[in-house]
Amino acid sequence: MGQMKGRITDILEVKNQLSRDLHVELERITSAYGELVGSAANKLQEFSVPLTELGFEPLKAGNLVSWGEIGECGGWGEGAL
Numbered sequence: 001m002g003q004m005k006g007r008i009t010d011i012l013e014v015k016n017q018l019s020r021d022l023h024v025e026l027e028r029i030t031s032a033y034g035e036l037v038g039s040a041a042n043k044l045q046e047f048s049v050p051l052t053e054l055g056f057e058p059l060k061a062g063n064l065v066s067w068g069e070i071g072e073c074g075g076w077g078e079g080a081l
Helices: 003-046
Strands: none
Touching: none
16 A cells, blocks of 8 residues: 555656646746737837737736646645646
8 A cells, every 4th residue: 555655646746747847838938928919019009000900809918827727736635636
């Protein structure tokens, strides 16, 4: 039983590390997206083109996904993957 518990703990640690790595990547991509949207809005404004001419409203970078929605593997209960 001890070996099994150790193996499960190892698996959860690996999954948690992957989750943290993905979170860092999500933050990087979210930041780049926010910069892109800001640059596009500034360029449209520079040429006196209203943002509505895009035909859609870009998402605000903060409205994508939060860490609380992703969570971590915590064991045998809530949050376990």
